[in-house]
Amino acid sequence: MMEWLEPIQKFLGPAWLPIWTLLKIVVIVLPLMGAVAYLTLAERKVIGWMQIRIGPNRVGYFGLLQPLADGLKLLMKEIIVPSGANKFLFIIAPILTLMPALAVWAVVPFNAQLVVANINAGLLYILAMASLGVYGVIIAGWASNSKYAFLGALRSAAQIVSYEIAMGFALVTVLMAAQSLNLGDIVRGQHGEHGLLNWYLIPLFPMFVVYFISGVAETNRAPFDVAEGESEIVAGFHVEYSGMAFALFFLGEYANMILVAFLASIMFLGGWLSPVPFLPDSIVWMFAKVAFMLFLFLWFRATFPRYRYDQLMRLGWKVFIPISLLWVVLVGAWMQTPYWLW
Amino acid sequence: MEKIKEFFKTFLLVELLKGMALTGRYMFARKITVQFPEEKTPQGFRFRGLHAQRRYANGEERCIGCKLCEAVCPALAIKIEVAEREDGTRRTTQYDIDLTKCIFCGFCEESCPVDAIVETRIFEYHGEKRGDLYYTKPMLLAVGDKHEAQIAKDRASDAKYR
Numbered sequence: 222m223m224e225w226l227e228p229i230q231k232f233l234g235p236a237w238l239p240i241w242t243l244l245k246i247v248v249i250v251l252p253l254m255g256a257v258a259y260l261t262l263a264e265r266k267v268i269g270w271m272q273i274r275i276g277p278n279r280v281g282y283f284g285l286l287q288p289l290a291d292g293l294k295l296l297m298k299e300i301i302v303p304s305g306a307n308k309f310l311f312i313i314a315p316i317l318t319l320m321p322a323l324a325v326w327a328v329v330p331f332n333a334q335l336v337v338a339n340i341n342a343g344l345l346y347i348l349a350m351a352s353l354g355v356y357g358v359i360i361a362g363w364a365s366n367s368k369y370a371f372l373g374a375l376r377s378a379a380q381i382v383s384y385e386i387a388m389g390f391a392l393v394t395v396l397m398a399a400q401s402l403n404l405g406d407i408v409r410g411q412h413g414e415h416g417l418l419n420w421y422l423i424p425l426f427p428m429f430v431v432y433f434i435s436g437v438a439e440t441n442r443a444p445f446d447v448a449e450g451e452s453e454i455v456a457g458f459h460v461e462y463s464g465m466a467f468a469l470f471f472l473g474e475y476a477n478m479i480l481v482a483f484l485a486s487i488m489f490l491g492g493w494l495s496p497v498p499f500l501p502d503s504i505v506w507m508f509a510k511v512a513f514m515l516f517l518f519l520w521f522r523a524t525f526p527r528y529r530y531d532q533l534m535r536l537g538w539k540v541f542i543p544i545s546l547l548w549v550v551l552v553g554a555w556m557q558t559p560y561w562l563w
Numbered sequence: 564m565e566k567i568k569e570f571f572k573t574f575l576l577v578e579l580l581k582g583m584a585l586t587g588r589y590m591f592a593r594k595i596t597v598q599f600p601e602e603k604t605p606q607g608f609r610f611r612g613l614h615a616q617r618r619y620a621n622g623e624e625r626c627i628g629c630k631l632c633e634a635v636c637p638a639l640a641i642k643i644e645v646a647e648r649e650d651g652t653r654r655t656t657q658y659d660i661d662l663t664k665c666i667f668c669g670f671c672e673e674s675c676p677v678d679a680i681v682e683t684r685i686f687e688y689h690g691e692k693r694g695d696l697y698y699t700k701p702m703l704l705a706v707g708d709k710h711e712a713q714i715a716k717d718r719a720s721d722a723k724y725r
Contacts, residue, residue: 271586275596430576524586525579 245337249326257475258288264519271523298464303366306461310364315462315469318357321350322476329483330405332493332504343404344392347484348385351439354473355381358448361470362458373457376530377441377448383537384438384445390545391432394425394552395488398563408492411563417496422489424555424563428548429489431541433517436481438537440474442518444525445533453527482514483507490514606684608717611669613685614660614698615707615714617678624704625679628655632671632680640664641671658700662690678718683710 230237262277262284269276277284302308328343330336340346355378362374396402398421399410413419422429438445448457459470486492486507493507528536555561572578597604617625628645644657671680683706690696698706707714 267590270590270594273589273592273595275594275598278598520583520586524582 249337250323253323253326253476253479254472256479257472258292260475260479260515261291261471262288263515264522267516267519268523271520292468295465295468300464300466301461303461305366307364307366310360311461312466314357314361314364315466315473316357317360318354318473319469319476321353321357322473322480325350325480328404329480330408330487330492331507333405333409333502335504336405339403339405342402344396344402344407347404347480348389348392351477351480352385354477357470357473358458361462365458365461367461369455370458370460373448373460377457380441380445380447380533380537381439383534384435384541387431387537387541387545388435388439390542390549391425391428391435392488393549394428394545395421397549397552397556398425399488404487404492408487408494411491412494412502414498416494416498417491419563420489420491420494420496421563422491424561425489425548425552427544429485431545431548432489433481433485433514435537435541436485437518437521438533440477440481442474442478443522444527446527447530447533450527478515478518479511482511482518485514486510608720609669610684610686610717611667611672611682613683613688613706614662614665614671614703615681615683615710616658616700616703617681617707617711617714618704624654625677626655626658627677627679628653628658629676631674631676635670635674637668637670638664638666640666655700658703660698660703662696662698681707681714681718683714684717685710 230241233240265287266276266284277287280286280290302311325347327338328336328340328346330339358377358381359374362370362372362377365371395407399407401407401410411420437443441448448459450457459467462470490510491506492510493502493504495502495506619625628643630643630645633641633643640661642657642659642661643655645653646656648654667682669682672678672682675681680703685706
């Protein structure tokens with residue numbers, strides 16, 4: 222499908238590969254950053270509506286320029302490095318948070334053809350990259366040379382690591398059902414003549430719930446946002462950050478939110494597949510499902526009070542891990558019977 | 564039995580879904596936000612905003628310099644100096660209200676025997692440099708002159724409750 226590019230490829234010679242790769246990165250990252258920016262606006266609007274307010278509406282029509290104004294404000298602000306901080310690590314920590322959040326997008330398929338790197342171990346790559354994000358948190362907390370940031374980092378790191386286990390088990394059931402780690406194949410495994418009923422959402426519904434709630438906890442979102450906790454504490458690991466360094470943590474958080482929404486759509490909601498047999502499969506379905514999952518994130522934030530830290534740990538270790546372990550065994554047994562229809 | 568019921572209720576996230584249904588409903592509810600510069604909430608006639616000094620219909624200032632307001636002011640925001648005018652009446656030579664100290668309790672208005680110092684409905688005012696909110700006698704009189712009609716109307720509405 223890329224035949225028209227060949228003359229350009231010949232012209233550029235060996236420079237072609239880096240340029241082409243950079244181009245692909247830009248094509249993924251720029252819309253992602255735009256989505257992150259407008260997700261913040263959507264969040265403020267939706268939470269506003271649910272609190273019978275109207276949300277930002279002064280900067281531009283419907284508040285549409287608000288994210289740009291916010292971004293500009295953060296860009297202009299000074300990045301203050303505390304005097305006792307380890308300067309190198311302090312600067313590198315937000316980058317370490319954002320980098321994996323962006324790198325993950327290499328393997329995310331948008332539809333049957335549209336994927337940057339269609340690798341076989343896509344899901345494994347995603348798990349590996351998502352786990353790297355916790356280093357940014359720990360390094361940020363330690364490099365700040367502040368006891369508050371340090372305690373916040375320990376808290377967030379423990380939370381992220383705990384929920385990763387339950388999340389991993391939820392994904393194990395998916396790859397048992399799909400018999401593949403390739404995200405494209407996982408979606409294709411959900412293809413069938415019954416549309417919606419062929420999705421893994423039906424047999425793996427508890428795992429879908431576990432995965433999504435773990436995803437909310439993993440991205441430090443309400444009701445698991447003890448890392449930020451703006452109504453109780455100042456912040457967690459990022460207290461000492463300001464300006465764009467601070468914004469990078471949030472870019473990472475929102476990029477991860479979008480990623481969790483994408484993965485939930487791909488693995489449980491049939492990705493780009495149409496929910497009803499008489500409508501064609503299309504990338505539009507993909508974005509609709511992602512938008513719905515993102516809306517759930519905002520809905521949760523507008524509804525639930527924050528978990529206490531011990532409750533949060535209890536939910537992760539004593540509820541989600543047993544349930545997901547049980548379901549792994551159950552799905553395994555189920556797949557050996559003729560009643561497995563997926 | 565009750566425990567089992569409770570377990571399933573928690574496990575199936577019943578209460579969480581109920582909460583989400585509630586917020587979901589409110590998403591479509593009519594919004595109560597007042598978009599301030601364009602829309603304003605109604606004000607009562609007892610509204611206590613910016614201060615003003617009133618005059619009688621013949622143009623004579625009401626204030627007789629009794630200093631009751633200065634005495635009653637809990638924030639010590641009022642400063643008054645008094646002297647005898649050429650015609651032998653007692654008048655203020657200085658009547659200052661520091662609006663940055665004022666707590667808008669309305670005691671000055673309440674204590675005034677001649678209804679000279681009043682609080683108006685004006686609440687959108689500002690100062691751009693230090694001292695701008697230190698209102699002197701001519702400034703207070705100017706506010707009174709400008710808004711006398713509204714001030715008189717508000718006093719008249721309140722009169723029957725006193």
